[in-house]
Amino acid sequence: MDSARRRRLITGLAVLGWAGLAIQLYLIFFARLSIGASLLGGLVSFFSYFTILTNTLVATVLTCAVAERESAARRWFLQPWVSSGIAVSIAVVGLAYSILLRHLWHPEGWQFVADELLHDVMPLLFLGYWWCCVPKGTLRLWHLPLWLTYPLVYFIYALLRGHLLGAYAYPFIDVAVLGYPQVLINAGGILVGFVLVGLLVIGLDRFRP
Numbered sequence: 001m002d003s004a005r006r007r008r009l010i011t012g013l014a015v016l017g018w019a020g021l022a023i024q025l026y027l028i029f030f031a032r033l034s035i036g037a038s039l040l041g042g043l044v045s046f047f048s049y050f051t052i053l054t055n056t057l058v059a060t061v062l063t064c065a066v067a068e069r070e071s072a073a074r075r076w077f078l079q080p081w082v083s084s085g086i087a088v089s090i091a092v093v094g095l096a097y098s099i100l101l102r103h104l105w106h107p108e109g110w111q112f113v114a115d116e117l118l119h120d121v122m123p124l125l126f127l128g129y130w131w132c133c134v135p136k137g138t139l140r141l142w143h144l145p146l147w148l149t150y151p152l153v154y155f156i157y158a159l160l161r162g163h164l165l166g167a168y169a170y171p172f173i174d175v176a177v178l179g180y181p182q183v184l185i186n187a188g189g190i191l192v193g194f195v196l197v198g199l200l201v202i203g204l205d206r207f208r209p
Helices: 003-034 039-046 050-066 072-077 080-104 109-133 143-165 180-207
Strands: none
Touching: 003 039, 003 050, 003 109, 050 072, 050 080, 050 109, 050 143, 072 080, 080 109, 080 143, 080 180, 143 180
16 A cells, blocks of 8 residues: 555544544533533543543544654654554453443434444554554563553542542442442453453564564
8 A cells, every 4th residue: 555545544544533532522512511511521521431531542643643743742652562552452442342331322323423433443443553554573561561551540540530429430340339349350350351452462563574
């Protein structure tokens, strides 16, 4: 594939990523306005989901990949180990949603569109981008604990936020319903998922020169 065609393709992926985020933000704002709630609170709630944070990182990497202006942020996000870590996280987003959450609700209309983009379309497309466009052969096992820092920090934040507000972002970390022992077991299972996906990504990085 020539560079111009690849650039157009990645640009399209970035647009899809930002579109999914924009639709979800609009839906949250619309719901908040309909009950007279604060839009600022809606924005905070929006960025309190691991799915939203990870899709934002995905869209940022794709945008950096086609940006012409050089910057420290662009160099950071396009480092193979950084882009690969984001690939691990978005893969877990898609897997966790399909296994743990998809059966809990049946979105319709624009919510269905946002849901599909954030949980199914973008994980697959970004993994395709990672496979085709991110330089290979640089990942090492010591990158894995670095990648795990992100979900661990998020987990601590989600528990603190849930404790303070009495509302948890995801039902499998709802301490009020499940209790801390079960929540920690659930989090441990997801952490194992992160490790397995991370090891797979490192193995594929070694496999493809």
